[in-house]
Amino acid sequence: MSTARFPNPSAPISLQEPIQVLLLENIHASAEKLLAAEGFVVERLAGALKPQELAERLRGVHLLGIRSKTTVPEEALAHAGGLLAIGAFCIGTNQIDLPASNRHGIPCFNAPFSNTRSVAEMVIAEIIVLTRQLFDRSREVHTGQWRKVATGSHEVRGKTLGIIGYGHIGSQLGVLAESLGMRVIYYDTMTKLPLGNSRSAASLGELLAESDFVTLHVPATASTHMMMGTAEFAQMKKGACLINASRGTVVDIGALAQALRSKHLGGAAVDVYPEEPETNSDGFLTELQNLPNVVLTPHIGGSTEEAQESIGREVATSLIKFVRSGATTGAVNFPQVEAPLIPGTHRILNVHRNIPGVLRDINRIVSDLNANIHAQVLSTDANIGYLVMDLDQDVSAPVCDAIAGLNSDIKTRIVS
Ligand SMILES: NC(=O)C1=CN([C@@H]2O[C@H](COP(=O)(O)OP(=O)(O)OC[C@H]3O[C@@H](n4cnc5c(N)ncnc54)[C@H](O)[C@@H]3O)[C@@H](O)[C@H]2O)C=CC1
Numbered sequence: 001m002s003t004a005r006f007p008n009p010s011a012p013i014s015l016q017e018p019i020q021v022l023l024l025e026n027i028h029a030s031a032e033k034l035l036a037a038e039g040f041v042v043e044r045l046a047g048a049l050k051p052q053e054l055a056e057r058l059r060g061v062h063l064l065g066i067r068s069k070t071t072v073p074e075e076a077l078a079h080a081g082g083l084l085a086i087g088a089f090c091i092g093t094n095q096i097d098l099p100a101s102n103r104h105g106i107p108c109f110n111a112p113f114s115n116t117r118s119v120a121e122m123v124i125a126e127i128i129v130l131t132r133q134l135f136d137r138s139r140e141v142h143t144g145q146w147r148k149v150a151t152g153s154h155e156v157r158g159k160t161l162g163i164i165g166y167g168h169i170g171s172q173l174g175v176l177a178e179s180l181g182m183r184v185i186y187y188d189t190m191t192k193l194p195l196g197n198s199r200s201a202a203s204l205g206e207l208l209a210e211s212d213f214v215t216l217h218v219p220a221t222a223s224t225h226m227m228m229g230t231a232e233f234a235q236m237k238k239g240a241c242l243i244n245a246s247r248g249t250v251v252d253i254g255a256l257a258q259a260l261r262s263k264h265l266g267g268a269a270v271d272v273y274p275e276e277p278e279t280n281s282d283g284f285l286t287e288l289q290n291l292p293n294v295v296l297t298p299h300i301g302g303s304t305e306e307a308q309e310s311i312g313r314e315v316a317t318s319l320i321k322f323v324r325s326g327a328t329t330g331a332v333n334f335p336q337v338e339a340p341l342i343p344g345t346h347r348i349l350n351v352h353r354n355i356p357g358v359l360r361d362i363n364r365i366v367s368d369l370n371a372n373i374h375a376q377v378l379s380t381d382a383n384i385g386y387l388v389m390d391l392d393q394d395v396s397a398p399v400c401d402a403i404a405g406l407n408s409d410i411k412t413r414i415v416s
């Protein structure tokens with residue numbers, strides 16, 4: 001059983017408690033299965049929680065699992081003295097205050113690959129749906145209208161797909177699009193290996209001017225905030241289509257609606273919005289509703305059974321490894337350490353403020369107890385240091401007590 005000491009006395013955890021896990025937003029049962037098999041107590045909720053409710057629910061919780069809709073602000077973390085780690089059962093981690101989580105000694109893990117294929121496949125479907133106006137034709141037939149027209153419908157073969165953000169999703173999408181005979185260009189702020197016959201555009205403007213379809217696959221950051229607005233839509237070809245399955249903050253929805261109403265753009269497929277409902281029973285309004293040739297989906301790019309099952313296993317495995325050994329490999333906001341457990345030794349994990357002399361102080365504590373350090377791994381970033389220390393003797397409890405008294409201490413935990 002892991003034990004922990006935390007700087008926040010408002011939420012002490014009992015040394016004998018089993019690990020308590022709170023999984024929100026319908027996280028796949030594959031995660032619960034793995035966590036429960038470890039003896040962890042898992043509570044699963046269908047929807048997201050608002051920050052205030054989250055703060056209340058986090059008392060006594062050791063592991064939190066979320067997807068894209070739960071915002072985790074510093075105020076929630078400040079009340080979560082027992083929280084060991086956060087699992088984002090998705091790719092994006094913009095919903096978590098990562099710097100605050102780092103300062104509180106809480107690593108965040110995500111699943112960087114598991115749903116990428118699902119997004120790429122959905123975008124391929126949308127490209128064809130948009131260029132054949134299938135959504136509108138289908139709606140007409142559903143309402144008894146027979147409009148057999150070819151005007152404005154095209155093959156995708158030979159058309160240009162412009163991919164903004166050529167990462168895990170963008171590059172897979174490029175390969176799939178080429179298999180349909182599309183020409184692929186991309187724009188990325190990093191130098192990327194062009195797959196197949198794809199080519200890097202010299203600038204965002206060049207990509208916008210050349211593409212029949214523009215698709216966004218960038219993370220939500222300051223540099224991507226509203227990166228598609230009135231000026232960018234004006235640079236797109238007349239009749240071109242926009243696809244956004246990245247984040248709602250990347251596109252100015254008002255400007256997109258205007259570009260569609262004016263018929264400068266021929267269509268759009270949008271999966272993500274600046275504000276999204278927290279549960280499936282909440283209503284939803286957007287300016288894009290009821291515009292012609294606009295496909296609106298409820299943030300389902302990564303929502304396939306294959307992806308969700310795989311994400312559940314991947315993130316649960318990272319959380320279990322962290323609880324059992326302190327491994328932080330893959331954490332998005334934390335110094336990375338992965339040290340194998342050594343039989344017969346006693347492991348202590350310590351997160352501290354990255355100030356001079358911490359290791360000296362900790363080593364003095366160990367030496368004053370006449371204990372021997374078998375192995376010690378320290379990894380740091382600008383704010384914190386993360387120390388994994390294996391002792392030959394079982395003096396973990398007094399060592400932890402003494403470390404907790406250091407003014408550098410953020411979080412100290414006995415693993416074994
Ligand atoms: N709709 C959905 O259900 C899903 C949405 N997503 C979103 O898709 C995003 C992309 O996912 P991945 O491809 O896996 O991420 P990734 O990190 O592999 O690729 C993102 C790419 O964007 C590039 N980039 C960053 N800022 C840029 C800028 N200002 N201009 C041009 N390029 C820029 C990066 O260099 C990187 O190559 C995620 O961050 C997430 O927000 C991911 C999965 C599912």
Ligand SMILES: O=C(O)CCC(=O)C(=O)O
Binds near residue numbers: 090091299303
């Ligand atoms: O399916 C989800 O919960 C979120 C998918 C997503 O946007 C992501 O993985 O970043």
